């Protein structure tokens with residue numbers, strides 16, 4: 060009896076100290092737990108509405124073929140998004156249905172991009188069929204073509220071989236886009252760290268830990284450099300086609316390299332969907348890049364989470380210091396605003412998109 064009472068007293072006294080040592084200065088803490096509250100006191104801004112009306116050129120809405128678009132437009136209005144480019148238009152009858160639903164409700168608030176159906180590539184007449192389909196989709200209201208990352212990753216031809224981004228069987232499609240004067244927004248590969256060892260040196264460790272299916276290797280399906288080079292070869296082979304490289308072509312973390320690529324390929328534009336944290340961690344480099352390429356950068360976001368646009372406005376419009384990104388698995392670091400001047404901001408928000416994407420209602424934007 061005495062003995063167990065003594066044990067209870069010892070446990071009661073010692074336990075809080077064990078807990079303290081696990082989280083305190085003597086124990087180790089894991090990366091996901093560590094979330095320090097910044098003690099820095101500097102002026103900051105919460106911007107839920109952009110300074111000028113803007114066009115989001117990288118958005119995905121799958122259910123736009125039917126039903127009311129009212130709540131979607133309300134979300135857009137709240138943040139000053141005048142036009143949303145829905146890259147998930149599909150093709151054929153589903154695209155036609157989507158275009159009709161938009162036309163009936165908010166004709167000038169949405170732009171739809173078509174997608175290619177790669178099924179059967181390698182069979183006789185596939186290319187002709189795909190080109191005809193695209194032409195028809197444009198007649199039905201598509202104003203651009205979006206190529207998903209499945210091209211390069213998982214699209215296989217009828218022989219079971221990986222279809223490369225610069226496959227000659229696709230050449231006629233890029234040519235047709237030039238003829239129709241529609242841009243091609245293309246996403247190739249993924250961030251380069253997805254190919255690197257999953258260890259303590261990998262900047263995307265947390266993303267790969269929480270999204271294991273995103274991990275790639277030199278043979279799954281090919282080295283990162285191979286995929287990116289395929290894309291650049293294709294861009295160069297079709298100088299009359301306007302391409303928008305999604306996610307800054309995965310070179311937002313190497314603007315010096317992107318600078319030389321854009322100089323080399325005048326038909327290529329970029330959008331910063333999902334890579335704003337890369338720009339926010341290098342405000343001086345980003346400012347000079349935006350100054351040099353102010354006519355080639357478009358506003359894109361990708362995932363549709365209305366509350367997250369504030370992060371983009373803050374990086375672009377303010378000179379705020381040391382503020383967080385909204386997803387730790389994209390960026391565990393803090394960011395700085397690049398405070399773009401109004402003339403560049405207007406180009407990025409809408410003027411560049413108005414120039415390269417057809418049929419956007421110009422009256423929605425200031426001159």
Ligand SMILES: [Zn+2]
Nearest residue numbers: 117119246361
């Ligand atoms: Zn996307």
